Amino acid sequence: xxxxxxxxxxxxxxxxxxxxxxxxxxxxxxxxxxxxxxxxxxxxxxxxxxxxxxxxxxxxxxxxxxxxxxxxxxxxxxx
Numbered sequence: 001x002x003x004x005x006x007x008x009x010x011x012x013x014x015x016x017x018x019x020x021x022x023x024x025x026x027x028x029x030x031x032x033x034x035x036x037x038x039x040x041x042x043x044x045x046x047x048x049x050x051x052x053x054x055x056x057x058x059x060x061x062x063x064x065x066x067x068x069x070x071x072x073x074x075x076x077x078x079x
Contacts, residue, residue, distance in 0.1 A: 026067040030059040042071055042078065 006067075036057050043048035051073075059069045060077075070075035 023061045023065055023067040027059045027061055030067070030069065034059075040069075040071065042074075 007017040037054040041055050042053050043050050053072045057071050059071045064066045068079050070077050
């Protein structure tokens, strides 16, 4: 591969102008498709082995604006 930087306008021409999904829409879809308690696989950090666990409530939008879920064994929500 070439080590050449590509400008975002070139990327948009190739794949289109992609917009992120608003957190409220992510939460709505998650809650619809995964009613609590839902069995999930969770990786505490990138590259970690997945851990099987379950959600302990519905997904929500955090005060910081991120879509989050609460899972067993974690003292803070997971984004």
